[in-house]
Structures are given as C-alpha cells and as structure tokens.
Amino acid sequence: xxxxxxxxxLSRHYGTRVGCEDVSFDLHPGELLCIVGESGSGKSTLLNTxxxxxxxxxxxxxxxxxxxxxxxxxxxxxxxxxxxxxEEWGFVTQNPRDGLRLNVSAGANVAERLMALGMRNYSQLRxxxxxxxxxxxxxxxxxxxxxxxxxxxxxxxxxxxRTLVTQPRLVFMDEPTAGLDVSVQAxxxxxxxxxxxxxxxxxxxxxxxxxxxxxxAARTIVMQRGRVVETGLTDQILDDPQHPYTxxxxxxxxxx
Amino acid sequence: xxxxxxFLDEDTKRMLRRSLLKAVAIPGYQVPFGSRxxxxxxxxxxxxxxxxxxxxxxxxxxxxxxxxxxxTTNAVNIRRFFARVAGVATTxxxxxxxxxxxxxxxxETSLREDxxxxxxxxxxxxxxxxxxxxxxxxTLHALADYGLMHVKLYxxxxxxxxxxTSYDYPVRVDGRFLTSPSPIPxxxxxxxxQSPALMLFGAGREKRLYAIPPYTQVESLAFDDHPFEIQxxxxxxxxxxxxxxxxxxxxxxxxxxxxxxxxxTDFCGQRRAEAQA
Numbered sequence: 001x002x003x004x005x006x007x008x009x010l011s012r013h014y015g016t017r018v019g020c021e022d023v024s025f026d027l028h029p030g031e032l033l034c035i036v037g038e039s040g041s042g043k044s045t046l047l048n049t050x051x052x053x054x055x056x057x058x059x060x061x062x063x064x065x066x067x068x069x070x071x072x073x074x075x076x077x078x079x080x081x082x083x084x085x086x087e088e089w090g091f092v093t094q095n096p097r098d099g100l101r102l103n104v105s106a107g108a109n110v111a112e113r114l115m116a117l118g119m120r121n122y123s124q125l126r127x128x129x130x131x132x133x134x135x136x137x138x139x140x141x142x143x144x145x146x147x148x149x150x151x152x153x154x155x156x157x158x159x160x161x162r163t164l165v166t167q168p169r170l171v172f173m174d175e176p177t178a179g180l181d182v183s184v185q186a187x188x189x190x191x192x193x194x195x196x197x198x199x200x201x202x203x204x205x206x207x208x209x210x211x212x213x214x215x216x217a218a219r220t221i222v223m224q225r226g227r228v229v230e231t232g233l234t235d236q237i238l239d240d241p242q243h244p245y246t247x248x249x250x251x252x253x254x255x256x
Numbered sequence: 257x258x259x260x261x262x263f264l265d266e267d268t269k270r271m272l273r274r275s276l277l278k279a280v281a282i283p284g285y286q287v288p289f290g291s292r293x294x295x296x297x298x299x300x301x302x303x304x305x306x307x308x309x310x311x312x313x314x315x316x317x318x319x320x321x322x323x324x325x326x327x328t329t330n331a332v333n334i335r336r337f338f339a340r341v342a343g344v345a346t347t348x349x350x351x352x353x354x355x356x357x358x359x360x361x362x363x364e365t366s367l368r369e370d371x372x373x374x375x376x377x378x379x380x381x382x383x384x385x386x387x388x389x390x391x392x393x394x395t396l397h398a399l400a401d402y403g404l405m406h407v408k409l410y411x412x413x414x415x416x417x418x419x420x421t422s423y424d425y426p427v428r429v430d431g432r433f434l435t436s437p438s439p440i441p442x443x444x445x446x447x448x449x450q451s452p453a454l455m456l457f458g459a460g461r462e463k464r465l466y467a468i469p470p471y472t473q474v475e476s477l478a479f480d481d482h483p484f485e486i487q488x489x490x491x492x493x494x495x496x497x498x499x500x501x502x503x504x505x506x507x508x509x510x511x512x513x514x515x516x517x518x519x520x521t522d523f524c525g526q527r528r529a530e531a532q533a
Contacts, residue, residue: 079399101386101407108410115410116403122413122479144414 003064004029004170004202005050010059012042012049018226019045022059025221025231029169032196032203034213034234036249037223043206044174046223050204051091051172052081063088066169086116090163094175096155099162100147106133106158107143113166132161136191153184157191164195173205177212189215210253214238222246262309262342268292272310272465276456279467284429285397286380291463295337300330301359302460304376305337308357311372311456312338317345319353324361324502324519331359350522360423362444364501364523367453369470375438377459380466382426382436402434405477413482422487428475429468437474443486443502448474491516496527 005027012019020042027033035043048054050061052073061073066088076084085091093099100109110129111119119125130140136157138150147155156176163171176192177185193216196203207213213220213234220237222230222245230243241247260266268290275289294302312318318338322331326348334357335346347353350365357374367373383393386404396404405426412420425442429435437448438457448455448468455468468474478484492499494515501523503516518524 078395082399082401104386104407104411105414107414108407111410112403112407115406116401118403120406120478120480122410122481124481125410126414 002029003027004031005064005204006060006062007050008060008062010046010049010061011057012045012054013057018042019054020049020223021226023221023223023228024059025228027170027202027204029202030196030200031219032201032205032217034217034220035204035206035223036208036210036213036220038249039208041223042226043208043223045226047172047174047204047206051089052076052085053091063170086113087166088169090166090168090171092156092159092163092171092173092176094178096147096152096159099159100155102146102148104146105144106138106147106150109147109158109162110165113162117166128165132165133158135195136161137187151184153180153188156180156184156188160188160192160195164199164201167199169202171201171203173203175206175208178208185212192216210238210249222249259341261314262312262338262344263295264292264306264309268306269310272306275465276307276310276467279456279465280454280469282433283469283472284433284435284466286464286466288463289465291460294460296333298461299378301334301357301376303458303462303465304357304359304374304460305334305458306460307374307456307458307465308334308338308355309342311355311374312342312344314342314344316354317347317352319347319350319356319522320358321356321361321363321520321522322359323504324363324523325521327521348522349526360439360441361502361519362440362447364518364520365526367451369452371453373451373453373455375440375455375457377436377438377457377464378461379424380436380457380459380462380464382424382434397433400432402428405434406479409477409479409482413479419478419482419484425484426477428477430472431475433466434477435466435468441487441502442476442484445474445476445484446486450474489516493518493524496524496531498524498527 003026008024010023011021023046037043049056063071063073065071107129110132111125114125133140138154138157147158177188217234220234221228224245230246238250241250271290275287279287294305320331320335322328339346350363355372359376381393383404387393409419423441424436424439425445427435427437450471452470454470457466476484489503495517501518504519506515508515
C-alpha cells in the first residue's frame with residue numbers, strides 16, 4: 001500500500017534547546033505507529049510538529065489526501081490546515097479536558113465536528129452521537145449530561161468518540177491512557193485497538209508505556225534527547241533491543 | 257458651559273464615521289473603533305450614543321426607544337441628552353423620526369429608506385459564550401468557520417426540546433459574517449432581512465461597530481428539522497387589540513393578575529388613537 005504520511009529530517013528547536021532533531025519516518029494507511037521514550041525526550045514535540053500544531057525549524061511533513069494528492073503540511077495556509085485537521089485528521093490529547101468542550105453536553109461534543117463539516121439535521125446528528133457513545137461504551141442515556149460529571153476514563157472515551165466521529169484517516173494521540181488507572185487503561189486500549197481495526201485508521205501514538213506499544217503498535221520509534229535511537233517492528237524492539245537506551249527502557253519495565 | 261454639537265468633538269465624529277463607512281462596506285463585520293468615555297455608564301448604551309452623535313445633523317428628528325417604549329428611564333435620558341447637547345427635534349412617533357436609537361427592539365411600524373436605526377450592543381461577538389479567546393473568534397470569522405454556533409443551538413434543543421434562544425438570536429449577514437443582532441427578541445429577526453432602513457450597531461465597552469446595510473440578506477441560523485421560528489402569543493394586546501405585535505406580560509397587582517400589552521408604545525398608542533377617531 002502506498003504511504004500516507006512522509007516525515008523527512010524533521011527538527012524543532014526551542015531557541016537553542018532541541019525539541020526533536022532530524023526525525024524521518026513513513027506511515028502507511030491502517031498502520032499504528034508508537035513513539036516511546038522517557039519524559040522530555042521530545043515525543044510530544046515531534047507529534048505536535050507532525051500534526052502541524054508547531055512549526056518545524058527544518059525538515060518536511062507531507063500527507064497524501066483522500067483524493068491522492070500530496071500536501072506539504074508545513075506550507076499550508078491556516079484555512080487549509082484547519083480544514084485538514086477537521087476533515088481528515090484527529091487529535092486526542094492526554095488530558096481529555098483539553099480536547100473536550102466542557103460547558104456543553106456529551107452529545108454536542110460528539111456532534112461538534114459534524115456540525116463544523118456542515119451537517120444541519122438535528123435528529124441525524126443525535127442519532128450519530130448516540131451510536132458513537134455506544135461504540136465507546138458510554139451509556140447513550142447520558143447523551144445530554146455534561147462531561148464534567150463523567151469519570152476520567154469516560155471523558156477520555158468521549159474524546160475518542162468526538163475525534164473519530166468524522167471518520168478521519170489519520171489520528172494523532174498524545175499519551176491517551178496516561179493518568180488513568182490500570183483497569184481503565186486496559187479498557188481504553190482495547191477500545192482503541194478495536195476502533196483502529198474497524199475503521200482502518202492510521203495513527204501516531206506517543207506513549208512512555210512500552211506495554212501500550214506492545215499491545216497496539218506494529219512499529220515503534222524510540223526517542224532519546226530529541227533523536228530517534230532505534231526504530232523497527234515493535235516485537236523486535238522489545239524482545240531484542242539493540243541500542244543501550246532501548247535496552248535500559250525494556251529492562252526497567254516492571255513485570256509481574 | 258457649551259458643548260460641541262452632539263457632545264463629541266468633530267475629530268471623534270470623523271473617526272466614528274470612517275469606521276461606520278467600513279462597517280457598511282463589509283456587512284456584519286465588527287470594526288474596531290476608539291470608543292470614548294461618555295457621561296453615562298457602560299451598559300446604558302454608550303456605543304449607540306456615540307454612533308447617534310456621529311450621525312446627527314441639525315435637521316434630524318430623533319426617537320429613542322428602550323424595550324420598545326419611549327417613556328422608560330434609558331430612553332428618556334438619552335433623548336433629553338441629545339435635545340440638550342445637539343438641540344435636535346425629538347419625537348415618539350416612528351414615522352416622523354429620521355434617526356432611531358434603540359435598545360432591545362425594532363419598531364413594529366415598517367421603516368423607510370430615509371431612516372437609520374442605531375442599536376445599543378452589550379456583546380458584539382456571537383461566539384463569545386462558546387469561545388472566550390478573542391484571537392480565536394477573529395480567526396473563526398476570517399475563515400467563516402461557524403460550526404460552533406450550531407453547538408449552542410444543539411444544546412438548546414437537547415435541553416429544552418426546541419431552540420430556546422429567544423433574544424440575541426445569531427444571524428448570518430449577506431451569507432458571510434455571523435453576527436449578533438443585539439439582544440432584540442428573535443421576533444424582530446425577520447425585520448432585519450432586506451430592511452429598507454440602514455441598521456448600525458455600536459458596542460461602547462467592547463469598542464466595536466458593525467452594520468446591516470439596506471436590502472441585505474439576513475438569515476437566522478437553524479437546523480433543517482428545527483427551523484427558525486418567532487414567538488407567538490395566545491393573547492392580543494389588551495390596550496389596542498393587536499394580534500401581530502410583540503407583547504409584554506405585565507403583572508398589574510399583588511394577586512398576580514397579568515396583562516399583555518404591546519412592547520412598542522408608539523405602535524400601540526397610534527392604534528388606539530385610530531380606533532377612537
């Protein structure tokens with residue numbers, strides 16, 4: 001299958017400090033790529049730069065649109081960038097409160113992206129919102145409740161529904177399960193794995209948790225101090241780490 | 257002590273007129289302007305008064321209404337203010353006025369091409385309750401990215417079963433800018449559409465002007481299956497018997513007796529005078 005996203009020699013500096021440096025990778029349709037590394041290693045900077053939320057210092061990101069045309073993501077106008085983020089991409093933040101609109105109901109949160117795309121039929125919007133709440137295992141009866149009354153895990157699932165409702169082709173996720181307790185994490189990971197398979201999504205996920213990478217990702221990138229130190233199939237990296245830093249990461253995972 | 261004609265100095269009026277011209281040229285677009293301190297508090301119509309001051313000429317006839325009435329504190333004071341600082345003629349009759357400053361209503365009597373309606377606006381940004389960042393709302397306007405406004409209407413239907421927004425009902429002007437019609441009841445929204453009279457909006461505290469030029473398309477937002485509707489009453493005005501005007505519900509004694517009367521006092525008075533004649 002042809003490539004969906006091409007990242008080449010991408011760097012992002014904060015003044016003289018390095019956010020990420022000289023990162024290149026390809027992403028194929030339907031593929032889930034994990035970026036792992038300790039905190040401060042530049043994972044989130046890389047994700048935000050690829051998702052065009054930060055301007056790169058150098059390097060390029062190209063994306064192949066639904067119509068097959070290649071877009072240079074860094075050169076997009078604000079209007080085109082927003083259109084892309086609304087119609088073809090999704091972004092799931094670590095803290096669901098950043099990604100949700102907390103002063104409106106769960107249903108409105110799910111329907112917002114559809115309304116932004118121009119859907120103007122209330123009962124249709126509601127029907128879709130209901131079915132998506134069900135898909136992320138939230139009781140559809142809670143469609144009119146404010147997300148502030150939801151638990152952390154429910155808020156995160158609501159954010160996932162809100163992001164996926166427009167059927168994006170590419171989703172960026174920044175530690176979607178950090179800050180949740182282990183049983184809730186497992187449930188969300190399970191949900192993500194199912195949805196990614198069902199919808200044939202491509203996704204780039206940042207995590208510091210190697211177990212998450214093992215569960216979800218076919219390929220993994222390991223980062224340290226802003227640079228990619230190792231990249232390859234997830235199982236290969238976790239079972240036979242080559243770089244000393246990856247070896248350290250793998251050996252420091254708690255096992256029961 | 258004497259004031260300059262219509263209180264404001266000529267340079268300020270010039271600045272206001274330039275902003276107003278820009279506002280008319282870009283229907284519904286909020287034009288920033290250098291709002292001045294006025295001799296009454298914010299919220300009493302400082303934006304509207306500045307627009308009126310910039311437009312008044314010695315031959316103008318001014319009418320001021322507040323919630324449709326000519327005889328409420330706000331209306332009486334602003335009318336008296338301009339009678340004193342500009343010496344212009346004032347009237348309570350809509351048909352006689354050349355310039356009408358209004359708070360929260362559009363007169364029931366149809367307006368003409370030679371009349372100007374000036375609105376007092378507390379919050380010019382219709383997206384403000386949903387998006388508190390000014391930089392972001394400006395971007396949304398620039399990109400005509402207005403899906404957010406429907407989130408509010410969705411919430412209304414989800415909570416109340418119908419679009420419960422009854423005043424300051426958002427409109428799209430000339431198919432482009434999302435605009436607040438100021439806190440007029442949605443009953444008056446259809447009067448904005450293709451109005452022969454020029455409509456100007458002034459927000460003093462927020463320092464914004466905007467305009468709906470004559471004969472401009474003004475569309476009230478809605479859903480396909482929940483179309484825009486205006487208010488209806490089961491009553492008629494108890495003073496003039498009108499069944500078409502916007503009615504106020506007034507409690508008239510301590511036992512809760514209610515009475516429905518026209519909110520537009522001039523309209524109601526004219527109808528009663530005609531009935532007696």
